[in-house]
Amino acid sequence: MNPILILDYAGIAVFAATGALAASRKQLDIIGFLFFAAFTGVGGGTVRDLILDVPVFWVANPDYLVICVVTAVMVYFTAHLFESRYKLLLWLDAIGLGAYCVFGAWKALGATGSPVVAIVMGVITASFGGILRDQMAGEPSIVLQREIYITAALVGAAAYTGLAYLDIPVMMAAVPAAVLAFAIRGGAMRFGWSIPPYKARPGRRPEDIS
Template identity: 65%
Template sequence: MNPILLLDYSGVAVFAATGALAASRKEIDIIGFLFLAGVTGVGGGTLRDMILGIPVFWVVNPDYVFICAAVAIGVYFTAHRMESRYVLLLWLDAIGLAAFSVMGAAKGLVVTGSAPVAIIMGVLTATFGGILRDLLAGEPSVLLRPEIYVTSALAGAATFTLLDLAALPSPFAAMIAVAVAFLVRGGALKYGWSFPPYKSRPGRRPEDIR
């Protein structure tokens, strides 16, 4: 199997698992599991393909839908065995984010040949599914957590794009970029890496503006 396609399948499966885990935390029925797993698994890639103006990947290849369904059913019957489902959700999300940041960048390069567009597509593909999952499940958004999140997707997408432009074979570029994205996000989860937050300041009074 093509390594990039395998990476795509893996990213969909891992993100689908995070959606199903979110469903388990809300104690909803199997249809809810299937829905959240599906939305999370294919949400980012759907947005990417719509922006790029190409056929949506899971419409062209329904295997992605079957992967999401299989993962949702598997989690439905096993989630109760997991000690901390939210911690597992965060780490699986980190794996999915790393994989999708590369897959999104790869597709962006193939379709447009533009490095900036490829990097943006990588970030969108990696983050949008998780945003939808948290919004629909009523979970605290990963974007609002204090540690680095989007930056890790940016690191993975930029690394893959630069290595690809340097003519490194795609499988090696993908492996290196996935590792970079996961190490950044994993380090943020383990050590709390973050950027300095914005500090609110009083606004200027109208009479002070000249």
């Protein structure tokens, strides 16, 4: 097995766990857990593969769905043990973001050879599952929070792509890039890091426009 696939499996598992935790917050039944886990786990990768016009990964290898099912069942029986499920969801999401932004960049780089496409696909792979999860759960979208999120995925995907272009071995490029993305996202949650937002300026009056 290609070692970088470890990041793929890790991303699937932790995003599936965040989907199942969202289901626990909504007090859904086991079918709801399975649906949320699968949709969150494979959502970002599905969009990536459709855009890249390559076989959708979980169709080619249904083991990914098995990972989602097993994760959902585990969370169903253990979610009550965690006092702050939302906090756990956020930290698991950060781990998934780190793993998946790098794996998405790796797969896109191999499919297209374009560093720009690789970085964009890394961001989409890392963020889209969480977007879908929040929309389905009726939660505030994680990407609309002021804390850094998309930027962390962007930096991680760009770091991996840059290292890959320097001919750094795959895992030696992937691991530090994934850790960097996780560290940025984790720091944002811990210390409230954010990028200065746009501030609207008063519009000009028609008579001021020459």
